[in-house]
Amino acid sequence: MYVAGVHEDAGGRPRNRRQRDPAEACPGRLGERANLRLHDVEQSLDFIDDVAFDGIVCALVLHHVANRAQLLSELRRVLRPGGWLLISTSHPTSDRHRFGGSYYAEDWVDLPVAGGEQSIHYQRMSLETFLAELLDSGFVLERLVEPRPTAALRDLDESAYRKLQQSPSFLAVRLRRS
Numbered sequence: 001m002y003v004a005g006v007h008e009d010a011g012g013r014p015r016n017r018r019q020r021d022p023a024e025a026c027p028g029r030l031g032e033r034a035n036l037r038l039h040d041v042e043q044s045l046d047f048i049d050d051v052a053f054d055g056i057v058c059a060l061v062l063h064h065v066a067n068r069a070q071l072l073s074e075l076r077r078v079l080r081p082g083g084w085l086l087i088s089t090s091h092p093t094s095d096r097h098r099f100g101g102s103y104y105a106e107d108w109v110d111l112p113v114a115g116g117e118q119s120i121h122y123q124r125m126s127l128e129t130f131l132a133e134l135l136d137s138g139f140v141l142e143r144l145v146e147p148r149p150t151a152a153l154r155d156l157d158e159s160a161y162r163k164l165q166q167s168p169s170f171l172a173v174r175l176r177r178s
């Protein structure tokens with residue numbers, strides 16, 4: 001099963017056009033092999049049985065969620081014991097660079113994208129807070145990665161490549177359900 005996120009604006013309209021219909025999000029790629037579902041992960045995952053999954057990928061979503069303790073508790077519930085959880089998030093040093101203030105700040109921020117026409121709303125946090133929330137939720141840290149750009153990015157966007165060679169934008173961890 002694949003659970004796709006949904007994030008509506010104040011008027012209840014999906015922010016991402018592709019997310020109006022889960023099937024449109026991955027046209028032709030998953031076919032019958034996956035069950036797609038739009039779901040607000042601020043709400044419980046009560047449509048999933050306990051210990052249903054061997055592994056979960058939660059890519060760049062956690063920092064958008066206010067009720068992270070509930071979400072992490074739900075992710076743990078639906079994972080089998082020993083199951084793996086991959087989580088990526090915004091890198092705290094990159095947020096410090098973007099928004100200034102204290103490295104330890106945990107405020108909600110808006111990152112302008114698309115030339116400032118849109119923004120991405122999320123909560124920045126220190127590495128200590130990010131990891132503590134995961135460990136306190138019953139996961140064990142197996143690996144932490146600060147991804148570097150691949151050579152392919154150099155051909156696409158040399159300036160982004162150079163920037164990401166200097167400092168990471170994201171952080172990724174692999175955890176094991178205790």
Ligand SMILES: C[S@@+](CC[C@H](N)C(=O)[O-])C[C@H]1O[C@@H](n2cnc3c(N)ncnc32)[C@H](O)[C@@H]1O
Nearest residue numbers: 004005006007039040041042059060061064065
């Ligand atoms: C930065 S995008 C990451 C998208 C994709 N996972 C990736 O790695 O490219 C953040 C995603 O978080 C999702 N999201 C934010 N809040 C959510 C919520 N409460 N419930 C479900 N998904 C949410 C948004 O819909 C969006 O797809």
